[in-house]
Amino acid sequence: MWLGPNKIVVVAAILGNQTDHLALLKFKESISTDPFKTLESWNSSIHFCKWHGIKCSPMNERVIGLNLEGYQLHGSLSPHVGNLTFLINLNLRNNSFYREIPQELGQLIQLQQLYLTNNSFEGKIPTNLTYCSNLKDLYLDGNLLIGKIPVGIGSLKKLQRMTVWKNKLTGGIPSFIGNLSCLTGFSAGSNNLDGDIPQEICHLQNLTILFLGENYFSGMIPSCLYNISSLVEISLTLNNFHGTLLPNMFNTLPNLQAFVIGQNQISGLIPTSIINASFVLKFFDISNNNFVGQVPTLGRLRDLLFLNLEGNNLGHNSTKDLEFLKSLTNCSKLQAVSIFNNSFGGILPNSIGNLSTELEELYLGDNMISGKIPAELGHLIGLILLTMEYNYFEGIIPPTFGKLQNIQKFAFGQNKLSGDIPLFIGNLSQLYHLDLYRNIFDGNIPPSIGNCQKLQFLDLSHNKLRGTLPLEVFNLFSLTNRLDLSHNSLSGSLPREVGMLKHIDWLDVSENHLTGDIPETIGECISLEHLNLQGNYFDGTIPSSFASLKDLRYLDLSRNQLSGSIPDVMQNISALEHLNVSFNMLEGEVPTNGVFADATQVAMTGNNKLCGGISQMHLPPCPITRRKHTKHHKFRLIAVIVSVVSILLIISFIIFMYCMRKRNQKRSFDTPTIDQLAKISYQELHQGTNGFSPTNLIGSGSFGSVYKANLVSDDHVVAVKVLNLKKKGAHKSFIVECNALRHIRHRNLVKIITCCSSTDYKGQEFKALVFNYMKNGSLEQWLHPEIVNEEHPTTLGLGQRLNVIIDVADALHYLHQECEQLVLHCDLKPNNVLLDDDMVAHVSDFGIARLVLAIGGSSQKDNSTIGIKGTVGYAPPEYGMGSKVSTCGDMYSFGILVLEMLTGRRPTDEVFEDGQNLHNFVAISFPDNLMKILDPRLVSRDVEVAMQDENRENLIPTIEECLVSLFRIGIICSMESPKERMNIADVTGELSKIKKAFFNGVHAHS
Incomplete structure (x- = not known):
């Protein structure tokens, strides 16, 4: 039966609607978790075009938009989505979709925007996406995709924006990218891509954004890239690019706002054309490369927000190195500047105080800057972070720094700053990091530091601070990272209030003059991992409360005056990797479990009364303690009597031996016990040394000379020590050496072979010792x-x-x-x-x-x-x-x-x-x-x-x-x-x- 043209259209629309309806229901079935109940409206009570996130065409009621961004949906993407053939926009960003992106998406020939950002899609990029010929935006970033970028992507002639950032893609940038003439944005950063940037990329004359950072690209940056005048942002950080930059590159990039190439191997000078660069440059980051020379004037970069020059070889340690800072006073929008870790020298100019009051971060550390800190720096009231460590600054911290009410981090370590720690530190209520390490500060630690209730890191070590530890420091509950007061001249006790630092990770008060007990309350510092108390005068015993420090990995108590035994409970600190209790007065049995089970992790030198432990510690065995009986008093009395008698007998024996030795003392002087040594004649020694010729002389000492000799009797090369008997004490030296060497045998002691006690050819007394000859002489x-x-x-x-x-x-x-x-x-x-x-x-x-x-x-x-x-x-x-x-x-x-x-x-x-x-x-x-x-x-x-x-x-x-x-x-x-x-x-x-x-x-x- 013929329905007629109008009815055919109606039937087709009905069938199409049913297809879309079924596809959406299948999509819902694949969702396992819907925390915001976003899909509750997807039911038969209302038409699917009114479902949440669905947009339909008003002409035929076909689905043209599916937008469920940011609803934390968890599940797979149903392949039935490929049946939504009128779909133009598919947006599933910021959800938890997993498994592979279905190949069926290639059926969406009307699709223009595909947004799958920030999910957990796996597998390769579907090759069938190349059939989506109308695609303009392809966003696959923030997933777990692998493999290479499909070659077929080059056929998407309408593609304008493509981002595959933050996946696990491999291979390189395919040369077909040059065919995407409409492409304005390409982002492939944070993958495992490698190889060179293909020259074909320079065909993209509409390109505005190029992000290739955090990959393994190598080679040189194509010079033709600088001819794409439309470029607004270039980011190539964290790769292996090398070579130099063209001097005139900035003359052909009038729209460039961000040039970010940090952490590569690029060398040479900063392009001089940056002097004439347009005002639009906002981000300039060449950090951690190999740039050299002086920094050009940057004053024309009026819109500059971020300048990062750190980690290069800029500057010549000269007085002109920092002149470019004066030009930055024209950059009124500047927010962050870093010249950290270069070779800048000279004095910091006072004009630095004229930088933008919007400046929040200033990194000057690890250079060779000298002189006093300009007081004008205190005018930069917007500063949040100021680091000047590892330089040669001297003098005091300017009082003007008290105006920096927004400051959160001060780092002045490893300089030559002196004077008192300024009292205004206590007024900096936002401060969370204070580092004054290795300077020449003296005086007391100001109690006003206790007002810095956000302080997490405090390092005042390696100065000349004196006085006691202020209790206010231990009331800083915010101290969670580090408290280091070591290598000063602090005195007094370690307050019991130390236990208030319950979440401190690192505590170091070593190398001071602290006295008294180690407080038991230190066991309340339950997050402690490193504890250094060495080099003080702590006495008393090791607190058993240390056993409460379950995260403790490093403990040094050496060079104090601690006594008593090592608490057994310390072997229960499972995290402990290093323990040093050397040079104290500890005694008793050493535990054998925990850290004590590994001799390489424990240092106990200088505690002569310690015993036991594992065999690798080489400690003497502990004396056997006799069991005490409480009932048998008679046996105890007998034991006491026997002990007293034994002691009296021993004393009598010692006195007897001492008297006998005194009586025979003279004889021991005069009668060397060398009878066990074989004798050799003077004639043999005279012949073996060629008449004690100077050519055979190999050394001389306090009591004689040493000659090399060849004993003809057994063809044996030896060393002969001939005593100079005219020297006072030589005769006794001969006796002592004979007696000593007669008693001892060891591979690392010289072996005596024989001796000679005779007269020479002139009838004079002659004494010599004969040793093994050492070919390589003396140390x-x-x-x-x-x-x-x-x-x-x-x-x-x-x-x-x-x-x-x-x-x-x-x-x-x-x-x-x-x-x-x-x-x-x-x-x-x-x-x-x-x-x-x-x-x-x-x-x-x-x-x-x-x-x-x-x-x-x-x-x-x-x-x-x-x-x-x-x-x-x-x-x-x-x-x-x-x-x-x-x-x-x-x-x-x-x-x-x-x-x-x-x-x-x-x-x-x-x-x-x-x-x-x-x-x-x-x-x-x-x-x-x-x-x-x-x-x-x-x-x-x-x-x-x-x-x-x-x-x-x-x-x-x-x-x-x-x-x-x-x-x-x-x-x-x-x-x-x-x-x-x-x-x-x-x-x-x-x-x-x-x-x-x-x-x-x-x-x-x-």
């Missing part, structure tokens, strides 16, 4: 060679020096703790450390050593010694004041030896005068300026090699950590007070860790 020759051969330098690398230090320490450990009789070397120095064929170190010259025989709880020193107590520079200061020799004295000599090996300077160097010495020379620069004190030959041999290594980012920290650890050992061992020095057991334990870290690190990257 002295390696540290201070008399002739420097530049082609073949005879120096030791860091690894070799570390091995030598360990060898010497192992020898001392044997002498001090493993011999039957304690041996004190008394003359440790580079001349007395010999190196064999394999560069293994051997300690020698025991001519003034002392043997100590332990009896019960006391000790008796072998009196077969002489008056000299070591060598100037290496002998500890207490020996010069008449103190008895001790293991602490040997440790001092060892510490000086370590510092000499690291610095290349003798302790008697000419530079050490007016009370200066090697220990102080190192301590002043430790640990921040090691390069100033490090042996230059070490720098060239090890550090430069590391710099050339492809793994240098991991290798250099290994070297630095090793040096810091070794310097630390040298400094502590050479402390003036014997009580503060490390003992040899702690030293060998530390060296074992250093060796493991260093050689594992080096081998891992070799």
